[in-house]
Amino acid sequence: MTDRNSSGIQAYPSREVHLGALEIARALPIRRRRMVGPWCFFDRFGPVSFGEERPMDVPPHPHIGLQTVTWLLEGEVRHDDSLGYEAVVRPGGVNVMTAGRGIAHAERTPVENSGRLSGVQLWAALPDADRETDPGFESLAETPAVVQAGGIIRVFSGTLAGATSPARHYSAILGADVTVHPGAALSFDLQPEYEHALFLLEGDCAFEHQPVEAGMLVDLGRDRTSASFTSRGGGRVLLIGGPPFPEEILMWWNFVARTREEIAGARANWESHRHFGEVMAYPGPRLEAPDLGRLAPPNPVS
Ligand code: MN
Numbered sequence: 001m002t003d004r005n006s007s008g009i010q011a012y013p014s015r016e017v018h019l020g021a022l023e024i025a026r027a028l029p030i031r032r033r034r035m036v037g038p039w040c041f042f043d044r045f046g047p048v049s050f051g052e053e054r055p056m057d058v059p060p061h062p063h064i065g066l067q068t069v070t071w072l073l074e075g076e077v078r079h080d081d082s083l084g085y086e087a088v089v090r091p092g093g094v095n096v097m098t099a100g101r102g103i104a105h106a107e108r109t110p111v112e113n114s115g116r117l118s119g120v121q122l123w124a125a126l127p128d129a130d131r132e133t134d135p136g137f138e139s140l141a142e143t144p145a146v147v148q149a150g151g152i153i154r155v156f157s158g159t160l161a162g163a164t165s166p167a168r169h170y171s172a173i174l175g176a177d178v179t180v181h182p183g184a185a186l187s188f189d190l191q192p193e194y195e196h197a198l199f200l201l202e203g204d205c206a207f208e209h210q211p212v213e214a215g216m217l218v219d220l221g222r223d224r225t226s227a228s229f230t231s232r233g234g235g236r237v238l239l240i241g242g243p244p245f246p247e248e249i250l251m252w253w254n255f256v257a258r259t260r261e262e263i264a265g266a267r268a269n270w271e272s273h274r275h276f277g278e279v280m281a282y283p284g285p286r287l288e289a290p291d292l293g294r295l296a297p298p299n300p301v302s
Contacts, residue, residue: 037242046118063099065256082277087139150184203235
């Protein structure tokens with residue numbers, strides 16, 4: 001499964017993690033694949049049905065050096081941050097938070113909810129030139145969709161099939177949700193200078209006639225000029241990509257940095273209530289940073 005086959009495709013299993021009561025498949029980073037373009041983190045959560053309890057409740061925590069992108073298939077997630085932004089993201093829309101030099105946020109299932117939750121959260125590393133930018137937040141209620149006979153392509157980051165997301169990013173990037181109708185085929189052009197990867201979101205889907213296995217990050221590599229999909233019963237895949245990230249990043253907890261000193265500094269700032277601000281809209285205590293002793297060596301260049 002981990003050997004690149006003749007079509008240049010390599011699949012890596014995601015890791016199962018828990019975020020409170022929520023079961024998550026973590027597709028990035030994994031040991032053998034740290035990044036896909038600028039994307040350095042990719043969690044798939046749900047689908048889950050729930051009643052009175054609320055499956056997502058992540059107390060205030062800090063970020064530096066990245067953007068978070070929240071994309072839902074079902075349900076809703078409420079975002080609150082230390083700049084005072086409050087926004088509920090729903091299917092078809094996208095929340096993009098730019099941490100820049102520092103922000104804190106909380107994410108939770110809102111009181112008014114549909115009883116369903118299914119989605120992804122991705123992080124994009126900021127290039128060195130933009131790492132110290134002002135923090136910011138953008139909530140788009142709608143993203144562009146391209147409707148073809150065989151399915152629908154929704155673009156939440158970057159450009160694909162002639163559609164461009166208005167979400168602001170700091171380097172070339174692609175994030176799209178591709179729906180293939182039952183018994184249908186769908187194809188579109190890719191940027192050959194990008195590396196790309198797929199993750200099955202729902203149903204069944206084949207890429208160039210090879211089934212996309214559930215729970216796997218399917219690495220398509222570089223130099224592809226097109227992508228073609230088919231589905232028997234209907235399916236949905238997430239497609240991510242971008243030019244190979246040219247910088248070595250260091251990722252620890254919710255921080256993307258370059259050096260251990262930066263990580264230690266960001267952690268110390270959070271622990272002493274400096275720099276990041278407080279998430280005033282969240283009613284409970286915030287998350288404490290883990291012990292620095294678990295700081296791993298820098299990630300390899302992707
Ligand atoms: Mn976060």
